[in-house]
Amino acid sequence: MKSDDSAKGKDKNTFLTDISEIRRRARQHIEEGAVTDSYKGDRKTVLRVLNEALATEIVCVLRYKRHHYMAKGIHSQAVAQEFLEHAAEEQEHADQIAERITQLDGEPNFNPEGLLTRSHSEYVEGESLIDMIKEDLVAERIAIESYSEIIRYLADNDPTSRRMMEEILAKEEEHAEDMKTLLETIAREERHEDRAKAS
DSSP states (O other): OHHHHHHHHHHHHHHHHHHHHHHHHHHTTGGGTTOOTTOOSOHHHHHHHHHHHHHHHHHHHHHHHHHHHHOOSTTHHHHHHHHHHHHHHHHHHHHHHHHHHHHTTOOOOOOSTTHHHHOSSOOOOOSSHHHHHHHHHHHHHHHHHHHHHHHHHHTTTSHHHHHHHHHHHHHHHHHHHHHHHHHHHHHHHHHHHHHHHHO
16 A cells, blocks of 8 residues: 555656756756747747748638628528628637747747638629628638648647637638628618519
8 A cells, every 4th residue: 555655656756856857958058938848849830830820810811701791682692791701710720820820939920921822711792792791601611621621731740730720610610600600681671672572
């Protein structure tokens, strides 16, 4: 029985030794801020991927803003409001990603030159309200797929960036569902209007 107690005590001491080591390492390279020896990610690749995600969010903000202002037609008011809400949420995502990049001692790339090249999604304006909704849905689907891949890449090597991207991914999935619902609702209402005109 005594040997079990001493074994437990040894585990505690080992853990306390680890804490002491953590404290020692925290004082080294203090200029690196949040990036410690325990960070296992390839920082150069993580920063590149996060800057691509940042560009994707910026392109989404711009597209949703354009669609908000260009929405016309009988259904446009409610749809334009949805576009505006999504633009604001995409801007929040961009801000989160930029903040994380700086925490990793990187520089968020806001340079308009090359923005579309860095972005995973495209900037397609769309002519009709339906076209705009479809383009936004396509962009959300692209973000969902690419962010899922980023999350798998980050895994346990950068849990903070992974959790941030998981939260953003959940919102992108919600946006995609919103766009799908808008498409279905407008199509249903247009069919109803066509039947009413034919009667």
